[in-house]
Each structure stands twice: as structure tokens, then as C-alpha cells.
Amino acid sequence: xxxxxxxxxxAGVAAVVLLNRYRSRRIRKSENAAGAGLASGVLNAPQLxxxxxxxxxxxxxxxxxxxxxxxxxxAERFLRISRNVLVRGMPLHDVLSIAQLxxxxxxxxxxQRPHRSEWxxxxxxxxxxxxxxxxxxxxxxxxxxxxxxxQQQQQERWVSDVAHELKTPLTALMLVGDRLELAVxxxxxxxxxxxxxxxxxxxxxxxxxxELSRLENRLPQDDSGYVPxxxxxxxxxAWSSIRPLAEQRSIRLYLDRxxxxxxxxxxxxxxxxxxxxxxxxxxxxxxDNSVDVxxxxxxxxxxxxxxxxxxxxxxxxxxxxxxRFYRGDPSRARSARSGSGLGLSIVQQIAVNxxxxxxxxxxxxxxxxxxxxxxxELSVGA
Numbered sequence: 001x002x003x004x005x006x007x008x009x010x011a012g013v014a015a016v017v018l019l020n021r022y023r024s025r026r027i028r029k030s031e032n033a034a035g036a037g038l039a040s041g042v043l044n045a046p047q048l049x050x051x052x053x054x055x056x057x058x059x060x061x062x063x064x065x066x067x068x069x070x071x072x073x074x075a076e077r078f079l080r081i082s083r084n085v086l087v088r089g090m091p092l093h094d095v096l097s098i099a100q101l102x103x104x105x106x107x108x109x110x111x112q113r114p115h116r117s118e119w120x121x122x123x124x125x126x127x128x129x130x131x132x133x134x135x136x137x138x139x140x141x142x143x144x145x146x147x148x149x150x151q152q153q154q155q156e157r158w159v160s161d162v163a164h165e166l167k168t169p170l171t172a173l174m175l176v177g178d179r180l181e182l183a184v185x186x187x188x189x190x191x192x193x194x195x196x197x198x199x200x201x202x203x204x205x206x207x208x209x210x211e212l213s214r215l216e217n218r219l220p221q222d223d224s225g226y227v228p229x230x231x232x233x234x235x236x237x238a239w240s241s242i243r244p245l246a247e248q249r250s251i252r253l254y255l256d257r258x259x260x261x262x263x264x265x266x267x268x269x270x271x272x273x274x275x276x277x278x279x280x281x282x283x284x285x286x287x288d289n290s291v292d293v294x295x296x297x298x299x300x301x302x303x304x305x306x307x308x309x310x311x312x313x314x315x316x317x318x319x320x321x322x323x324r325f326y327r328g329d330p331s332r333a334r335s336a337r338s339g340s341g342l343g344l345s346i347v348q349q350i351a352v353n354x355x356x357x358x359x360x361x362x363x364x365x366x367x368x369x370x371x372x373x374x375x376x377e378l379s380v381g382a
Contacts, residue, residue: 058142208342231261238275284310
């Protein structure tokens with residue numbers, strides 16, 4: 001995507017400069033003179049505009065007063081502008097009303113750097129790159145996101161299909177492992193136990209892949225299965241699932257119970273999100289310490305803040321920890337347990353499906369802090 005953007009930017013600057021020259025100098029040349037070029041060896045404006053007209057990408061050139069100086073046929077098609085309507089010279093706001101594009105244009109003018117925006121127009125997903133030019137001219141490059149989204153959906157279906165196909169043989173192998181444990185000599189038991197651990201890890205990964213696929217294919221904020229939830233009780237329930245592991249290392253839960261955090265949500269999925277965050281904090285907490293949890297009310301959000309007292313997050317952790325299969329620095333981990341590498345990706349998708357998000361930061365007093373933000377518009381009365 002970077003190469004087309006740079007090519008578009010270069011061509012856009014050339015188009016704007018040439019259009020300015022045409023307007024300021026009021027040049028009237030015959031078609032033969034224009035065909036000969038502005039100068040020997042220099043690209044002429046009619047040829048450049050002919051290429052733009054033939055491009056698969058939509059081109060929209062805006063003047064200093066945000067009037068449409070030029071628009072090609074592909075941009076008219078993307079923006080559903082009739083070819084029979086002459087829009088050149090008209091103010092953009094008289095022709096289009098697209099809030100996302102307007103915001104990108106304002107930001108590009110103010111900051112003088114390219115901005116990208118996305119929107120759907122009558123069922124077609126579009127994106128635009130707004131590029132700044134000299135003297136407050138702007139170039140807007142428009143293209144469809146349909147092919148990119150189709151590729152992403154195909155990839156997600158492939159991952160889901162592979163996970164389904166792996167589930168059956170893995171279950172069979174685990175049963176074989178259980179039988180082997182009873183049949184092999186005592187000196188080989190350690191090998192069978194290792195086999196069982198690896199099979200269990202693979203099963204966990206497949207289960208998490210299937211769960212992530214189900215979450216990604218669910219409509220955001222689909223509240224058909226929402227029930228009243230108490231976030232404080234959710235934290236207690238999730239901690240009880242990992243309490244035996246915590247007690248082995250003398251790690252306790254400290255929950256600030258100032259706010260119960262009553263809301264509507266998917267009970268099972270939110271329990272999974274909180275459990276994954278608590279388990280992550282436990283994995284990186286030193287022995288004989290605590291995992292600190294607060295349920296905070298902040299404006300339009302409930303915040304479930306979960307802090308460990310470990311060594312904190314590196315720059316690479318902060319950038320990539322919510323990506324699939326991301327592995328942090330193993331030296332940070334205080335537990336030998338390993339997960340699937342999908343736990344935090346699942347938390348992120350659960351948050352998005354509830355209209356929220358998850359964030360990570362280093363706590364000022366040390367350790368890492370994960371914050372699950374959920375919108376208060378899902379709140380219910382006590």
C-alpha cells in the first residue's frame with residue numbers, strides 16, 4: 001500500500017502544480033501545442049490528466065477554498081456522482097456530505113501531513129488518502145476496501161477451518177497419550193508426560209483459535225445474549241479459577257471494592273476476558289506478592305484495572321502484545337506456564353464486541369497495568 005501512496009502523492013503534487021500554472025498564466029494553447037509538451041522532455045498536463053482519468057484509483061483535487069478543481073471518472077463512480085452533473089468548480093460540501101472524509105481533510109490542512117479515512121457508501125467500503133499540497137491545495141485518493149476485506153475474511157475462514165480439522169486428531173492423540181502412560185515402562189513415563197503437556201498446549205491453542213474466530217465473526221455490540229453483570233463478582237469468579245495456581249506462589253488478590261460496576265454484557269465472554277487478564281498478571285507477578293484490581297468509573301466508561309508487580313512492559317510489548325501469537329520477553333515471566341499466545345487477542349476482541357477496548361501501560365509505581373474499558377451505556381440500575 002505504501003508504493004501506490006507514494007506514487008499517488010508524487011502525481012498529485014505534479015497535478016496541483018500544473019493546474020496552478022494553468023490558472024495563473026491563463027495559457028491558451030492549441031491541441032497540437034499541448035501535445036508537444038510544455039517543454040522538450042517535460043511531461044505535459046493533458047497526458048498526465050489522461051492517465052489520471054484512466055486510473056483505477058479515484059482522484060479528487062481540491063483548491064484552497066475546498067472547491068473541486070478536478071475529479072476523475074473513478075472518483076465519481078466511488079462517490080456516486082452522476083457523470084451528467086458538472087461538479088468541477090463547486091464547493092465540496094455542496095456535492096458530498098461524508099463526515100469521515102471531512103475530518104481527514106481538516107486534519108490534513110491543520111497538520112500538513114497525509115491522513116487516511118474509512119467509510120461505507122451504500123454498502124461499499126471505501127477509504128481515502130488526503131495529501132497536502134502547496135498553497136493549501138489538497139489531493140484526495142479514493143479506493144475500495146472490498147478486496148482487502150474479502151482477503152481478510154478468507155484468511156479468517158481458513159484459520160477457523162484449520163482449527164476445526166485439528167481438533168479431532170488432537171483429541172485422539174490425547175487419548176492415545178493417556179493409554180501410553182499406563183503401558184510404557186516407568187523409565188519412559190517422563191517422555192509420555194512431556195507428550196501430554198505438548199498435546200494439551202496444542203489443544204489450548206486450537207480452542208483459542210476457534211474462540212477468536214467466533215468472536216471476530218460476531219457483530220460488534222450484538223446484545224441479544226446480554227444479561228445483568230456485576231464486574232466485582234466477575235473478578236471474584238475469575239480469580240477463583242486460578243486461585244490454586246496463585247496460592248502455590250503465595251500471590252493474593254487485592255480488589256478495591258469501592259464500585260460494583262453493574263452493567264449488561266455477555267457473561268461468559270467477559271468472564272473469559274477478566275480471567276485472561278488476571279492469568280497474565282499472575283504469570284508475571286513475583287512470588288509472595290499481589291495482583292491489584294480496581295473497578296473505576298470514568299466518564300462514560302467502566303474501567304477494570306489489573307496491575308501486577310513485575311518488571312513492567314518493554315516498548316515492543318506495548319506495541320505488539322495484543323497481536324496474535326505475540327510472545328513477550330520470557331525473562332519477565334515468573335511462572336513456567338505458557339499460554340497459546342492468543343489470550344490478549346481474545347481479550348481485545350471481547351472488548352471490541354462490547355463497544356470497548358483494552359489498553360496496557362506501565363504503572364508509575366512499577367509493574368504492568370492492563371485496563372479493560374467498557375461503555376457505561378450498557379449500565380443497569382442497582
